[in-house]
Amino acid sequence: MERRRAIIIAAVVVVIAAVIGAVIAITRSSHDPSTRAAVPPSTPDNGADSPSAAPADSVPQVIEPDELAAAHRVMRDYLITIGTYTSSTDSKAWTAKARELTDGSPSMAEQTTLPTGRTWAECVRTKCSSTATADLTRDTVISNAPVDGAGRSVTTLASTTVTLSQARSTTQTTEFAITASYADGTWKISSLQLSKVGDAGMPEAS
Structure with a gap:
């Protein structure tokens, strides 16, 4: 009986240790710039219909x-x-x-x-x-x-x-x-x- 209890406690400790390790790994990766996805720089949205967005020579005289x-x-x-x-x-x-x-x-x-x-x-x-x-x-x-x-x-x-x-x-x-x-x-x-x-x-x- 004591042996079974010791085995269960040991298994719980292993699971907890695994969870803690995973949390630490995720936390480190979130602060590491090398692991982030590249985000393109934002640009002003002129819109397709904006006059300033179309080249001048596209408007016929x-x-x-x-x-x-x-x-x-x-x-x-x-x-x-x-x-x-x-x-x-x-x-x-x-x-x-x-x-x-x-x-x-x-x-x-x-x-x-x-x-x-x-x-x-x-x-x-x-x-x-x-x-x-x-x-x-x-x-x-x-x-x-x-x-x-x-x-x-x-x-x-x-x-x-x-x-x-x-x-x-x-x-x-x-x-x-x-x-x-x-x-x-x-x-x-x-x-x-x-x-x-x-x-x-x-x-x-x-």
């Missing part, structure tokens, strides 16, 4: 830069032209030149005229002169309908500053949404929408 520049040039030319004249300006020649910059539509022809009526009479009486500058703020719509190269158009927010010298001189800034369309190998103004008329500047003695 709607209109080539030189074509866009040509559209902007005709916009500036038109805005400066319609705001620049004097009391001695030849109406027929001025109108023909200004309308050459448009697509020839009735709406653009109606908008592309010198002042008329009392405004023009006052200009002639005071020997007025008007000068303009144009500033293109930003493009709002750029389209390129794939129809034999036609259908290209650019709409831009723009402003003109017109200085009118009469008995007194005033300066006024007006904002527009202006559209240039491509047809027959050239850019033409196809729309001019008034956006905002600023207050006239303080008059100065001429």
